[in-house]
Amino acid sequence: MIFLIKVQKMRRIITCLVLLVLVIRVEVSAQLFVDWGSQWSYFKGISEPSQPIDLWRTAGFNATGWAVGNAPFRYGDGTGGTLLTDMLGKYTTFYIRKEIFVETLDNIDELRIDVDYDDGFVLWINGVQILQSNVPSNYAYTQGAINSHESGEFERYTLRKEQLPLAEGANLIAVQGFNLSKSSSDFYLDLKMEGGKCGKKYLFALRPLPKSPLGRHNSSDGCVSPSENVRYSIFLSFSPHPESPLGRH
Numbered sequence: 001m002i003f004l005i006k007v008q009k010m011r012r013i014i015t016c017l018v019l020l021v022l023v024i025r026v027e028v029s030a031q032l033f034v035d036w037g038s039q040w041s042y043f044k045g046i047s048e049p050s051q052p053i054d055l056w057r058t059a060g061f062n063a064t065g066w067a068v069g070n071a072p073f074r075y076g077d078g079t080g081g082t083l084l085t086d087m088l089g090k091y092t093t094f095y096i097r098k099e100i101f102v103e104t105l106d107n108i109d110e111l112r113i114d115v116d117y118d119d120g121f122v123l124w125i126n127g128v129q130i131l132q133s134n135v136p137s138n139y140a141y142t143q144g145a146i147n148s149h150e151s152g153e154f155e156r157y158t159l160r161k162e163q164l165p166l167a168e169g170a171n172l173i174a175v176q177g178f179n180l181s182k183s184s185s186d187f188y189l190d191l192k193m194e195g196g197k198c199g200k201k202y203l204f205a206l207r208p209l210p211k212s213p214l215g216r217h218n219s220s221d222g223c224v225s226p227s228e229n230v231r232y233s234i235f236l237s238f239s240p241h242p243e244s245p246l247g248r249h
């Protein structure tokens with residue numbers, strides 16, 4: 001009897017060790033390009049950040065005149081990062097940019113971008129628009145987000161490499177944040193970006209957003225379908241938000 005209990009305990013321990021190894025393997029396989037709280041060059045939307053107005057989104061722009069600070073860029077909500085004490089009542093848009101280095105594209109099947117924002121954002125890679133949420137069609141610096149969107153729960157966007165203008169070497173990431181209005185009580189912008197091989201994340205449970213018609217993936221290789229951007233609500237991730245395994249903070 002005692003022998004049987006010991007065998008069962010050993011099995012449990014071995015199972016736990018195997019799972020731990022799987023977790024470690026997944027984390028090693030992902031390439032982290034931008035972490036939460038990373039340092040960015042930033043510009044406050046008191047005017048257009050460049051002329052022509054889309055130049056700042058490209059590597060050709062000289063951002064030496066921009067300030068440098070750590071995300072989250074925020075006021076009203078959250079902790080840490082760069083506090084925008086002058087944003088309330090003065091400006092609704094906020095611009096951040098940084099360079100990432102991709103050593104080889106061979107190790108990347110897809111890019112996973114987690115964005116925690118209030119109230120809207122647009123993201124470009126090498127000048128090409130990749131993502132946008134809750135923003136008007138006109139990205140002028142005087143614009144505001146079209147609806148309220150609270151920070152505190154990040155959203156994941158998974159994109160296949162074939163959809164992206166990624167290059168080996170330096171790549172320019174540019175993000176324009178939008179607040180709902182000048183009188184909004186809060187603003188927040190932070191994001192995480194990592195590349196990985198298909199299938200790894202499905203060792204863990206990802207739950208497609210209920211309202212989304214997307215969320216399908218190719219079960220043969222675990223990749224998202226090439227024609228769609230998949231947005232997930234995270235309730236358990238292999239790379240949790242540092243302050244919570246639930247994607248909340």
Ligand SMILES: [Ca+2]
Nearest residue numbers: 180184186187
């Ligand atoms: Ca707001």
